[in-house]
Amino acid sequence: MDAFRKDGPTAAELTRARNVIESRIIAGLETLGGFGGVADRLNSYNHYLGTPDFLTADIGRYESATTESIQAFVQGQLNGNQHAVIYGLPGKQDLGPEVATPKAEPKDPSKNNGEAVNPDAEWRKDAPKAGPASALHLPVPEKFKLANGLTVLYSERPGLPLVAANLVLLAGSGVNPVDRPGLASMTARMLQQGTTTRSALQIADRAAELGATLNSGAGTDTTGISTRSLSRNFPDALELLGDVALHPNFPQAEIERVRSERLTGIVQEKDEPFALATRVLSAALYGARHTYGFPDSGTTESIKAISREDLVHFWQQNYFPGNAALIVTGNIKLAVLKPLLEKQFGAWKAGRSAPAAPGSPESTDAKLILVDRPGAPQTTLVCFSMGLARSTPDYVPVEVMNTDLGGLFSSRINMNLREAHGYTYGAGSGFVYHRAPGPFFAFSDVRTDVTAPATSEVLNELRRMRETEMTPAELLLSKDSIARSLPGRFERGTEAAASFAELFTYDLPLDYYSNLPDRINAVTIEQAQNMAQKYIHPDKLIVLAVGDRAKIEEDMKKLKLGKVEVRDTDGKVVH
Template sequence: MTNPATRPVPGPARPYHFPRFTRRRLSGGVELITASAPKLPIVSVVALVDAGATHDPVGSEGLSVLTAKLLLEGTTTHDGATLADAFEQLGASVDVDASWDGVEVRLTVLADRLRQALALLSDTLQHPGFRERDVARLKAERAAELLQIQADPRSLADESFSRLLYTAASRYAQPAGGNSRSVATITGTEVAAFYRAHYVPERLTAIVAGGVTHEEAERLVVEAFAGWQGTPAKIRAPDDQVAERGRRIHIVTKEEAPQSELRIGHRGVARNHPDYFSLVVMNAILGGLFSSRINLNLREEHGYTYGAHSGFDWRRGAGPFVISTAVESAVTADATREVVAELMAIRENPVTEEELGLAKSFLEGVFPIRYETTAAIADALAKLVTYGLPEDSLDNYRASVRNVSANDVLRAARGHLNPEQLLIVAVGDPAVIQAPLARLELAPITVDVPPDHDRST
């Protein structure tokens, strides 16, 4: 009989292979990736355009996101309501997502309606309406979002951390959706010019996953995008330079706040860094899982918070590495001290075999679950293209995690965690948290008022 006090031991991981896919450049310039599963009744399509927020012109931050959102607001022949109704008549779901590194227009539809759905998707991408009333409405929605960020300590902490981490010249210093001043000045003419520069066949990858053969997918994509032309603008490399060197503390004022939102971290590394898998396992042990060191310390041992986590924001450039938590104002300094101590500790000695095993078992086990749908498969292939990853990286993911050793974790921690370069941001009440933070003697303290989402204010 099994002892109920004994933790169950996970069995060996079952073999898993990411769905096979083909990849080729079509005659019109569009790249096509097909993951065929003919027995499935549905197909998911991702139209990936290399038109992310890092391509925003200086002073027009938010232009990429606004342009992407406007795609589903109508074409030259259909307004937004008519376009939405056309997709709905096909039983198709469609949405758009704009990130730092690309724009994804995502579509899922029954396989026997793929041809009609691709025709609508093509019309959306090739003939956007960009009506002035839609531009004005989406700008107003973004302005309202920015006001909500100022009122929400969690969102304000996230925004403040990036703003203070990177130089003013870095696109990463401002939100992907832009700040209040930049969004207010964007015009429909600028949207159209950005579209012409970046929405061209050479910048489009069509990813098709599900119940369609490779040959049929190619025929339908060629048909849908025939005749599309355009000359792409020059690719802009991300500027990921940090604003200051050395450890520093910034308090963003929220008077009479009962708790503090803490963000502690520094610049991370790009997604295609060779230490990626060692960093993924290291982060899982440090703060990426519920059983991680930081969460057990702050939540279980000290009772400072309901939860704390760490993570790398993977981008083409070096996005931030940040530890996030919310604590009662009175223990802000204590929580900060414990986080810094955990960062120091994981750099000093190898992690235990138990910690390493739990982290690797979780990462290996959850990986196949992430790709149970055609939409998830298509999105994974979009990330492979966006970050220029090897074509076998998805199939080899579990083996790459499995091969990470305790020494690899230690090397990654020592090479990529730098406690001496920490930016510590606390959104809270300076009257309560400033003096205790100063007594830690970790770094000079600056007290800021919440910005109006503009570096110049």
């Protein structure tokens, strides 16, 4: 603080702060609601300043700030004697004598400090009625390729001066070597830890200087590297994205730091019941010979074993233009974008990946798996089986069916376990879709003493979904829930880019989203029941209970769910 008062900020620090603040304000305006959204900002301006029309002036305040004005503020408002230091000391708490609560003074409801800001009026008695639903028009991106094979999906978003880009590669944990779980995820994490021309700190500083976000990570099917910035800074943000994707140098010191970070993260995962259940689910459903049999984060053994050579080899084998798509959404013209893409990615050399060999999943015969957490006050319960690949032609009717089964608060499973029986705060079900089949699962955290009854009720609801048709009201609610939430997938540029990335990842047509509402609304009651009968088999489920084994085992055995296994926190069978 003394140095800041004496010297003030540098011009570079001021530019960085200005870009970060302006980017944050403008990015918030992509959403109508939420903190920083249009409604929130208009209300804040109106409430505190008496005018909702203050955005331009607000941005102008940051634009007009100088290093001298900031230094003067610090010297005047943050001098050395304007602070309080609070110490926490051991011992008996003494808060002093109790202070009486002052009596509230009566408020005048006709004034702003009263309970009512607006006076009563006849027209306020009835809420306004909803108008007709607007026609839903979802965007269709343009597609083209660079000469080196890089697929580009582009969607212009006029209005706010923002651009988002997402480089997606078919290099998720599904292409890990079976003996190196976590390699794809660790490779993606290392991209921002140094390039041939920048250190990790320089990469972070450059992103902050531009007011840009920069993220990299890997999931089951893909690795993604993304950025978002103001339109004026997008050329530089795209250069930074290209640098970390195409020129990482995997410095050994950073590898060791990330390795330590990852090992700590795995310990934390095992301490969180649902994350632990997911880890065990993968091991039980796919086994140790399938790449899906491990969490994306890897295992303690594999993270310790991953070498710099492993990281470099994975990057060389999987990061090439024919294995990737760059999705760009935002306020930028295609004629401006294309030269930027050629400059940053035109020299990216083509390559060829080795055929993926994920392995064969293990048998999914019905069984009961227990993971012991002595003293746990509740049980994390997951009932699961092999599900579907994203390419299934049944995707839409399956989603409509499952939304009623366990996809909403008002779903059958939640209304049973939470509302009818009071076993849990929440319960549900879902299909996880990958390029290869992912799991179907029903889940809940329930009180320890009701673990077995809750399991029975989950199985009852799965059987009821097969045996009884959805009502017309249930069908309409499920379809509306999915279809009317689709615009939210395109509210932000980053969300639109992520949605378009799925077109590339799962080989979907460009007009997929624009046609999706009609496909959803076409699902019938009969189709939904057929999906339940085709894909939900309660008698073949694996039931996983993560909880206090001593308190739940005997009652769970009485349900006759199949052979009983006890597994450790890595999903390995121990009994």
